Amino acid sequence: MKKFLISIIRKFGFDIVRYGNFVKSVRTKKLSLYKTKTGDYFLPTDAVNDEIAYAIKNDTVFDKEVVDCAAKYIKPGTVVLDLGCNFGQMSILFSGLVKNTGKVHAFEADSWVYKILLKNIKANKKEEVVIPHFGAVHNTVNKILRFPIQNFKKYQSYGSYGIDYTAKHGRRVKSLTIDSLKIKEEISFMKIDIEGGDLKAMQGARKTILKNKMPIIFEYQYTYEDKYKMCFQDYVDFVGSINYRFVKVINGCNYLILPK
Secondary structure (H helix, E strand, O other), rough: OOOHHHHHHHHEEEEEEEEEEEEEEEEEEOEEEEOOEEEEEEEEEOOOOOHHHHHOOOOOOOOOHHHHHHHHHOOOOOOEEEEEEOOOOHHHHHHHOOOOOOOEEEEEOOHHHHHHHHHHHHHHHOOOOOEEEEEOOOOOOOEEEEEEOOOOOOOOOOHHOOOOOOOOOOOEEEEEEEHHOOOOOOOEEEEEEOOOOHHHHOOHHHHHHHHHHEEEEEEEOHHHHHHOOOHHHHHHHHHHOOEEEEEEEEEEEEEEEEEE
């Protein structure tokens, strides 16, 4: 009977988590397609309490204030860097701003969410504009980092999880840097939201930043200070070292910085 149940569950696309000889919990990896005002998006059917998925399903923009701010600086025909792109809503919206002559580089470190991102790029026919990258944007290349298995009892949104810089277990993800991409085209904007790793990402983009002098929005979450030994002064020092200045705080945790 149990074998029959497991075969049925697998047939319909479920993930099985075993503890001993028992099926302890079951989570679907099925997707549903939502045709919305901001684009067409595949979303996990189990993401019922995911705040980003909720915004997309309800024809709104998650972190709209960030998108509106970015829109003031993004120019047609240029490159935009979207670090921590999740299901891809921002990347799709940014692609409309750079037009068909520009590019949006979209970065995601969650292997499952990355697969969804690929489907959403295709669903919106943006394969020629949005360039996906799977990996952890960092300050060094080819370092093996760990992405945790989500505990949805703690945080119910996929976007609430990022690389755990203290973990020895979890999904293996290789690091990359923005500088290592050696992007030649003009970059008009960079957005960073990678759950505690934003400074590392900027450190790995130093040459690119100094060359392009593009506006940047990064996130700083005080909840990671103790775990990752983070200090906002380190961000302040880095911003000063690249001759940038703080211009605006968005939603209490996103910081717009511009060249002095």
